[in-house]
Amino acid sequence: MKKTHITVIILIILSxxxxxxxxxQMPDQMASHWNTKGEVNGYMGKFFGVFLMPIIAVGIYLLMxxxxxxxxxxxxxxxxxxxFDTFILILEIYLIYIYALTLLWNLGxxxxxxxxxxxxxxxxxxxxxxxxxxxxxxxxxxxxxPWTLSSKVVxxxxxxxxxxxxxxxxxxxxxxxxxxxxxVLLVLVPVIGSTLYTLVYSYVEFKRTHE
Numbered sequence: 001m002k003k004t005h006i007t008v009i010i011l012i013i014l015s016x017x018x019x020x021x022x023x024x025q026m027p028d029q030m031a032s033h034w035n036t037k038g039e040v041n042g043y044m045g046k047f048f049g050v051f052l053m054p055i056i057a058v059g060i061y062l063l064m065x066x067x068x069x070x071x072x073x074x075x076x077x078x079x080x081x082x083x084f085d086t087f088i089l090i091l092e093i094y095l096i097y098i099y100a101l102t103l104l105w106n107l108g109x110x111x112x113x114x115x116x117x118x119x120x121x122x123x124x125x126x127x128x129x130x131x132x133x134x135x136x137x138x139x140x141x142x143x144x145x146p147w148t149l150s151s152k153v154v155x156x157x158x159x160x161x162x163x164x165x166x167x168x169x170x171x172x173x174x175x176x177x178x179x180x181x182x183x184v185l186l187v188l189v190p191v192i193g194s195t196l197y198t199l200v201y202s203y204v205e206f207k208r209t210h211e
Contacts, residue, residue, distance in 0.1 A: 004085040008061055008092045015054040015096055022103060023050050030106045034113045036184045049106065053099035057092055064088045067140045076136035083134045084141065090127045094120050118176020118183040125191055126170030133163035143198050147206035154209065158202040165194035 023046070030049030033042025044052070068077045068084070077084065097120050105111050135142040137155045142148070143162050148155040169190035176183030 002085060004089045008089055011092055011096055012054060012057050012061065015057060015099065016051075019050045019054055026050055026103075026106055030102075032102065036114065038112050038114050038180075049102075053095060053102070057095045057099075060095070061088065061092060064091075071138050071140050073136075073138040076138050077141065079136050080131070080134040083131045087127050087131045090124060094124050112180050112183075114183045115177055115180035118187050119174045121187050122170040122173030122176070124170070125166050125173055129163040129166030129170060132159045132166060135159055143202060145199055145202045147202040151206055151209065154202055154206045157205050158198055161201060162194065162198040165197060166191070169194050 026046050026049060028046050029043045030046060031040040031042070032044045032049055033040070035041045043049075064084075068074050068081070071077055098117065101111060101113055101116055105113065132142055137149065137152055138144075139149070142155075143158050145158075148158050172190045173187045176186045179186065
């Protein structure tokens with residue numbers, strides 16, 4: 001088994017062990033959701049508040065294991081498997097990081113959730129860009145529009161520019177830790193803009209190269 005997968009499994013096991021250890025200290029109703037101002041606007045019961053995120057981490061990991069096996073273009077996924085595995089690891093670390101922030105809040109620590117989520121999302125966006133840069137045509141990973149899936153040239157061009165935009169979006173999101181009042185904007189605006197741009201770009205590039 002690859003080191004990245006071993007690391008992911010160890011992290012998930014540790015998250016469950018920690019959940020069991022911390023469970024008695026948690027309140028019966030746990031804060032589970034915050035609005036853009038950092039105010040709690042959602043709660044859940046103690047059991048799910050403590051164990052839901054580790055369970056989600058398991059589910060996402062299993063899904064990521066299945067995707068390369070069921071994709072009709074799985075041979076292409078094999079070609080950037082290392083970058084995909086790295087992204088899985090980063091995604092799992094991100095989930096556990098958010099889980100840790102949630103537990104700290106419920107233990108009584110005053111944390112601006114949006115501020116501390118911003119750099120984590122920034123890192124996630126950046127590595128999504130790295131994976132895009134190296135991805136090959138497939139049906140599950142990357143910028144999958146009718147135009148990228150219909151043309152290898154359009155796929156490559158779209159992912160080349162998409163990779164740059166997502167890396168920039170990641171860098172901008174990281175500034176949310178320094179500017180908490182603008183953390184949500186620094187996270188959402190660049191990544192939404194990048195996504196919309198790549199979707200339109202793939203269409204325009206397909207029309208240009210297939211006329």
